[in-house]
Structures are given as C-alpha cells and as structure tokens.
Amino acid sequence: MASSSPPTEASVSVPKLLDLTIDNITPNTILINSQSPDARLTYLMSRLVSHLHDFARETRLSTTEWMQAITFLIACGQISNSVRNEFILLSDVLGLSLLVDNIDHPKPPGGTEGSVLGPFHTHDAPVLPNGSSMTSDPEGEPMLAICTVKDLQGNPVKGVKIDIWETDSSGHYDVQHAERDEPSERCVMESDEEGRFWFVGLKPVSYPIPHDGPVGKLLQMLKRHCWRPAHVHFMFSKEGWDQLITALYLRGDPYETSDAVFGVKQSLIIDLEKVDKETAEKYGVKEGIWLLKRDFVLTTQEETEKLKDQLAVEALQKLGLKMKLIDHLPVPDLD
Amino acid sequence: MASSSPPTEASVSVPKLLDLTIDNITPNTILINSQSPDARLTYLMSRLVSHLHDFARETRLSTTEWMQAITFLIACGQISNSVRNEFILLSDVLGLSLLVDNIDHPKPPGGTEGSVLGPFHTHDAPVLPNGSSMTSDPEGEPMLAICTVKDLQGNPVKGVKIDIWETDSSGHYDVQHAERDEPSERCVMESDEEGRFWFVGLKPVSYPIPHDGPVGKLLQMLKRHCWRPAHVHFMFSKEGWDQLITALYLRGDPYETSDAVFGVKQSLIIDLEKVDKETAEKYGVKEGIWLLKRDFVLTTQEETEKLKDQLAVEALQKLGLKMKLIDHLPVPDLD
Incomplete structure (x- = not known):
C-alpha cells in the first residue's frame, strides 16, 4: 500500500492495491475513489464505502447473505419499469425517502410540511383547467377539492403547477392496471391569479403498497403490514419556489399511525366536509358529495436554502x- | 411514538409512526423492523437502516442525488441477466466482495487465500476428465496447468469439485460474446486419489471489466480504470470442506497493484514456466507451451468455522x- 504508482491526472496519491484485509480495505477503497475533482462526489463515495464496509464488519456478513442481497437488488431492478419503481418503494419502506425529504426540504413555521413522493407519480398526467374532474371511476365517492396556494406572508401564489394523483376506489393507481391505456385519477392544474385551484377527485381509500415483488416479500419477512392510510398526493412546482411534495391524509384511517412508508404528519391530516347547496351550485357539482378544503403554503427557494x-x-x-x-x-x- | 398499538404476533412494542423527523425516524424504523422472531434478520436490518440513515444525515443527501442513486440502481438491475450480474460488479469495485470473502472465509496460516468470485462464474461449465482442454480459442497461448489439492497437513484431498474459468485471448469471458452457444474457457474437474488435477487452458490476459453499463460509468466519474490483471479463477467445493473461491495472478502484469476489484494477494501471484520435453510427453501436450504449477491448500469446514x-x-x-x-x-x- 505504498504510494508509488503510475502518474494519474488526479491529485491524490493512489495506493498500491495488494493484500487488502478487513482492516485496510476501507481507507484504500476511499483513496482510489478520491481522484475526481468533484469534491461532493468524493465525499459521497467516501461515506458510502465507509458505511457499506462497517455494515459488513459489524454483522460479519456471510457470503450467503451477501448473495441473497445481490439477488434481492437484481429482482428490484428487474420488476421495475416505466410505471413501477421498486427502488423508490424500498427507499420508502426503509424510511430513507421521508428522511431525505426532511433534510432537503425543511419547512419554516407556517410552511406546509412534505411527505413521501412514492413510486406512482407519472409524467403523463393531463393538464386540466380548474373545476375539472380527474377521475373516471364510477365506483368511487366523488370529492370536490377547493385549495389555495399562498406564501409565508399569506399572499396568493399564481401560476404554480400542481401535480395531483391518487388511487381509484379499488386502491390501485391507474398504472397498476394491466389494461391502462390512459391516465386516470391524476392531473396537473395551475393556480389562478388568487392562488386557487379546484377539481373533482375521489375520496381516497387506504391501500396496500405493491407487495407482489421483492419489497413485499421483505415486509412479509419483517412481519410488517404493507398498508398506507387514505391520502391524495400533491406536488407543487414553480420557478423560484421550493418544490413541495406532500400528501393529505384522512383522519381516522386504520393505518393513520402505522403507514408502511412513514409519510403521515399531523399537520397533513384532514377532515372532509360535505358540499352544501351553495357550494354545489357555485362549483357545478352535486350537493352532498365530499369536500376537501386546504390552504397550502409554499416557501421560496431562497427561504428554503x-x-x-x-x-x-x-x-x-x-x-x-x-x-x-x-x-x-x-x-x-x-x- | 407512544407504545399503544394493535396487538401483533411480535414481541416488540410497535411505535406510533407519525411526525417522523430527521432525529427520530431511525429508532422508529428499527423498531417496526424488529417484529420477526429471526434475530439475525432483525440485527441485519437494524444495522442497514442505521447506516443508510447516517449516510443521508452526514451527507445531507439531496432529493436530486437520491433520485440519481435510484436511477443508478434500477439501471444495474435492468442490465443484469442470466450471464451478467451488475450488482456483483458494483460490490466488487466498492471493495465489498473482497471484504465479505475475507470475513466469511478466513484462512489459517498455510491455507490458500481467497479472492473475488466476480460476475462471470456460470453453472453450465462442462465436467471434463483430467488432462482435457477447456479452451476453443485458437488465438490464445496454450497453457498446461498441473495442480494439487491438499489439506493443512499436506495430505491429498480427493473428490474435490473444481470450477475453473478464465477469459479467451481477447480478454472476454464466453458469456460476453453475443453469439455464445456453448461454454468455453471454463470447466469443472475433480481431484483424483492423489489430490491432482490437470488441464489445458490459455495463458490469461489482463482485461477491462464490463464498462458499458452503470458500473463502468461510475468508474469513469471516479477517474478509475476498469482493468483487472491477468488471472485464472478457481472454486473448490467438497462436503465438509470450506468452499475456496480464489484466483491465480500472473506476476508482472501492468495492473498487478491496481486491480479494479481489489482481488490480488501476493500469495496468489505466480510465475509461469515452459513445458519441457518430458512433461510434454507425459501430459500429451506440445513442448514449449506455458506451464502453471500450483498446490492449493483447503481447510475443513470445522477449521474455518x-x-x-x-x-x-x-x-x-x-x-x-x-x-x-x-x-x-x-x-x-x-x-
């Protein structure tokens, strides 16, 4: 492990990699990974290698267990496709997704809290004008949502692109149906001059996350259930504003305090109301259907940074x- | 995060998962993962979650970086197939494979040291009698290998199954050729009553590990080369004996001290000789071809454990x- 080595374009002295042992492989791997001028990449790789190796040392990881992990990771990659992402699901059930959102998108007091993106956001949702229905499911219970987007000072934020998605009444996202030919229970809206957006969706239902793949098998081995409480996803994007990925959860759901992906925050739990006659007329919906009302508060990119x-x-x-x-x-x- | 919760079959008290933060998500994830009666699984998951979360906290991992990692892992899974394993390759270049082998298969003094399995071992190699040729490559330099398998006391070990594999003269394993229809440069032999096995292969050549996939891109970002020094793989299996996965490396290879997957150990570096007239006649090969001679020393399962x-x-x-x-x-x- 002396430092004599052929010249490289890097600034670190590359170690001689020979006779690596349990004790010296980590610093040597970190050194050989430190030749890039990208300091962030070098730091990420250094911490990754340290943790990976420490994990093996602390557990005395066996070759058999290592091969099981390799097989598991391959299976996660191979079951994934353009509308299924098993690695996001894995990150979700390990608590990593929520942690990263908390780290990267901290919210000052008053800002709407974030929640997990999940594996079911797509990029093909139709852009719909305010007041549209985003559901094609006749079995679901219709729900009018009347929302606003404001800043921390209470001013409306116009022109925000809002991705909205939820399951149908059977607890499946459109992409989970083999015969899906077009998006359903999802849309993209834009807040108006007064920061408002409104649409008709379905009262959300609790549902199991996909459990026919490797992540489902893992949860089963861990004796964990795979349910998420009823919720609707929202993602808010506008140049100059911190992207907000969040969800609203129905109070009283049986999985309110045991979400398989750790997404629930008390500030995101809502009570639905019923649409009264006046509201029904104003928004052109049936009286008595469910009503969701919510004011979202965005923070600027500068405030978040x-x-x-x-x-x-x-x-x-x-x-x-x-x-x-x-x-x-x-x-x-x-x- | 109080401990009131529906009854489960587990012995741990399941936390209320609500309002999880950067500071409390780790212990809560570990708790919910601790319901299985399998103590080893619980320990592995606990250390995995701790390290994964610490990694995110120490690096303040961003959502963008997290998504890049997800995309990378998906790509590793999707490029893998029955004859290509990108996750083994990833484990190899991160030093994990060698570390796990060192931990799980420690060698007492005198035992032949292990090396990395690599992603190119297959299960379809032909069983060949001693003296056979395992190569079909007319371009390579033929090499006679004369080997023995002994125990720590120097007694021959008979009936050991020996998997042997190497690249062809172009530096590719058979499975890397699109038109492969049958195995080549690989075979399975068995040690005879005196612990001997011998075969004709090729003088190994240095070669780049597959770099057309995500792991290759990673090495490029890290300014690392993707070469392995010339070597032949060996895997020894027999009931009651510790499986030995190893390789022999040619002295003087330009990558002898910079193997991309950290596999080289000084005790595994060999000097080739040339076959003399007597040996040529005895083994039915041409005089003057390369000669590899090696005595391997296996340990019993009991000794290793x-x-x-x-x-x-x-x-x-x-x-x-x-x-x-x-x-x-x-x-x-x-x-």
Missing part, C-alpha cells in the same frame, strides 16, 4: 464534522 | 458490541 444551510451547519457541527457548503451541499473543509 | 468464530468475537469486542454467535453469525446478546 437559507434554512437548509443553517440546519446543515448545525447538524454537521453536532456530528463533529468539519465541512463547508458548496451549492448548499456539504463537502469536507480541508483548509 | 473455529477460526471465523474466534475472529468474530475478537472483532466485535473491539467494536464494543455485546454479541453472541448463532450458526457462526453474530446477533445481539440481550441476556
């Missing part, structure tokens, strides 16, 4: 790591 | 972990 930087610095200091931020992401501070 | 247990106990004590061994694998000792 400032908060994110502050929280990162505090957290990294607590961890005893000497870091600097580049593009709001930490890299080791070697100066 | 004893050593493995001892090293595990020492290592876990050093890490400050209170563990007990079940089936030679650690689980937390809660008594």
Whole structure:
C-alpha cells in the first residue's frame, strides 16, 4: 500500500492495491475513489464505502447473505419499469425517502410540511383547467377539492403547477392496471391569479403498497403490514419556489399511525366536509358529495436554502464534522 | 411514538409512526423492523437502516442525488441477466466482495487465500476428465496447468469439485460474446486419489471489466480504470470442506497493484514456466507451451468455522458490541 504508482491526472496519491484485509480495505477503497475533482462526489463515495464496509464488519456478513442481497437488488431492478419503481418503494419502506425529504426540504413555521413522493407519480398526467374532474371511476365517492396556494406572508401564489394523483376506489393507481391505456385519477392544474385551484377527485381509500415483488416479500419477512392510510398526493412546482411534495391524509384511517412508508404528519391530516347547496351550485357539482378544503403554503427557494444551510451547519457541527457548503451541499473543509 | 398499538404476533412494542423527523425516524424504523422472531434478520436490518440513515444525515443527501442513486440502481438491475450480474460488479469495485470473502472465509496460516468470485462464474461449465482442454480459442497461448489439492497437513484431498474459468485471448469471458452457444474457457474437474488435477487452458490476459453499463460509468466519474490483471479463477467445493473461491495472478502484469476489484494477494501471484520435453510427453501436450504449477491448500469446514468464530468475537469486542454467535453469525446478546 505504498504510494508509488503510475502518474494519474488526479491529485491524490493512489495506493498500491495488494493484500487488502478487513482492516485496510476501507481507507484504500476511499483513496482510489478520491481522484475526481468533484469534491461532493468524493465525499459521497467516501461515506458510502465507509458505511457499506462497517455494515459488513459489524454483522460479519456471510457470503450467503451477501448473495441473497445481490439477488434481492437484481429482482428490484428487474420488476421495475416505466410505471413501477421498486427502488423508490424500498427507499420508502426503509424510511430513507421521508428522511431525505426532511433534510432537503425543511419547512419554516407556517410552511406546509412534505411527505413521501412514492413510486406512482407519472409524467403523463393531463393538464386540466380548474373545476375539472380527474377521475373516471364510477365506483368511487366523488370529492370536490377547493385549495389555495399562498406564501409565508399569506399572499396568493399564481401560476404554480400542481401535480395531483391518487388511487381509484379499488386502491390501485391507474398504472397498476394491466389494461391502462390512459391516465386516470391524476392531473396537473395551475393556480389562478388568487392562488386557487379546484377539481373533482375521489375520496381516497387506504391501500396496500405493491407487495407482489421483492419489497413485499421483505415486509412479509419483517412481519410488517404493507398498508398506507387514505391520502391524495400533491406536488407543487414553480420557478423560484421550493418544490413541495406532500400528501393529505384522512383522519381516522386504520393505518393513520402505522403507514408502511412513514409519510403521515399531523399537520397533513384532514377532515372532509360535505358540499352544501351553495357550494354545489357555485362549483357545478352535486350537493352532498365530499369536500376537501386546504390552504397550502409554499416557501421560496431562497427561504428554503437559507434554512437548509443553517440546519446543515448545525447538524454537521453536532456530528463533529468539519465541512463547508458548496451549492448548499456539504463537502469536507480541508483548509 | 407512544407504545399503544394493535396487538401483533411480535414481541416488540410497535411505535406510533407519525411526525417522523430527521432525529427520530431511525429508532422508529428499527423498531417496526424488529417484529420477526429471526434475530439475525432483525440485527441485519437494524444495522442497514442505521447506516443508510447516517449516510443521508452526514451527507445531507439531496432529493436530486437520491433520485440519481435510484436511477443508478434500477439501471444495474435492468442490465443484469442470466450471464451478467451488475450488482456483483458494483460490490466488487466498492471493495465489498473482497471484504465479505475475507470475513466469511478466513484462512489459517498455510491455507490458500481467497479472492473475488466476480460476475462471470456460470453453472453450465462442462465436467471434463483430467488432462482435457477447456479452451476453443485458437488465438490464445496454450497453457498446461498441473495442480494439487491438499489439506493443512499436506495430505491429498480427493473428490474435490473444481470450477475453473478464465477469459479467451481477447480478454472476454464466453458469456460476453453475443453469439455464445456453448461454454468455453471454463470447466469443472475433480481431484483424483492423489489430490491432482490437470488441464489445458490459455495463458490469461489482463482485461477491462464490463464498462458499458452503470458500473463502468461510475468508474469513469471516479477517474478509475476498469482493468483487472491477468488471472485464472478457481472454486473448490467438497462436503465438509470450506468452499475456496480464489484466483491465480500472473506476476508482472501492468495492473498487478491496481486491480479494479481489489482481488490480488501476493500469495496468489505466480510465475509461469515452459513445458519441457518430458512433461510434454507425459501430459500429451506440445513442448514449449506455458506451464502453471500450483498446490492449493483447503481447510475443513470445522477449521474455518473455529477460526471465523474466534475472529468474530475478537472483532466485535473491539467494536464494543455485546454479541453472541448463532450458526457462526453474530446477533445481539440481550441476556
């Protein structure tokens, strides 16, 4: 492991990789991975290799277990397709998705909290004008949603693109039906001059996440259920504003406190009302159907980045790591 | 996160999963994953979740980076097939494969050291009698290999199944050729009464690991080369004996000290000789072709398990972990 080596374009001295042992393979792998000028990549790889190797050392991982993990990962990749993402599902059930959202999209007081994206967002949802229905399911219970998008100061935010998606009344997203030929129970809307958007969907139902694949088998081995409480997904995007990925959950759902993917936050639990006569006439819907009312609060990119930087610095200091931020992401501070 | 919850068959009290934060998501995920009676599974999942979450916290992993990782993992799964395993390749270039082999198959003094399995072992190699040729490549330089298998005391071990595989002269395994219709440069032999096996193969050549997939792109981003020094793979299997996965490397290869997958050990580097007239006549090969001579030393399963247990106990004590061994694998000792 001496430092004599052929010249490379890198600035680190590349180790001689020979006779690597349980004790020295980690620093040597990190060194050989440190030749890129991209400090963030180098840092990510360094922490990845450390954790991966520590995991093997702490568990004395066996060759058989390692091969089971390889087989599991292959299966996750192979069951995935353009409308199914088993690795997002895996990240969701391991709590990683929610953690990353919490880290990357912190919310100041008053900002609407985030939740998990999940594996069922698609890019082919139709853009619908306000007031449209996004459902084609005659079995579901219709629900009028009347929402606004505001900033932290209470001003309406217009021109926000809002992706909305939910399951049909059977608890399946459109993409889970083999015969799907067009999107359903999903749409993209835009907030109007007063920050408003409204649409007709379905009262959401609780449903099991896809459990016919490797992630489902894992949950079964872990004796965990695979249910999510009833919810509707929302994603808000507008240049200059922090993208908000969130969901609203129905109060009283049997899985309210045991969501298989850890997405529920108290501030996102809602009570549905019923549409009264006046509202029915105003919005052109039937009286007595379900009514969801919600004001969402977005934060600007600047507000979020400032908060994110502050929280990162505090957290990294607590961890005893000497870091600097580049593009709001930490890299080791070697100066 | 109180402990009131519906009854389950598990012994842990399942937490209320609500309002999970950067700080509390890890213990709660570990708790919900601790309902299986399989203590080893619970321990593996607990360490996996801890490391995964710590990685995200220490790097302040962004949603964009998370999605890049998801996309990378999907691509690794999708490029894999019955003869290509991109996740083994990933494990190899991250140093995990060698580490796991070192942990799970420790060798007492005198035992032949292990090396990486790699992604190119197949299960369809022909069983050939001693003296056979396993190559069909007229371009390669023929090499006679004369080997023995012995135990730590120097006694021959008969009836050992030996998987042998290498690339052709172009540096490709048979499975890397699109038009492959039958195995080549691979075979399975059996050691005879005196522990001997011999065969004709090719003088191995250095070659790049497959770099047309996601792992190749990763190496490129990391400014790492993708070459392996010239080697022949061997895998020894016999009931009651510790499976030995190893390889022999040619001395003086330009990649001898920079193997992309960290497999080289000094004790596995060999010098080839040339076949003399007497040997040529005895083995029915041409005089002057390459000659590889090697005595392999296997350990019994009992010898390896004893050593493995001892090293595990020492290592876990050093890490400050209170563990007990079940089936030679650690689980937390809660008594």
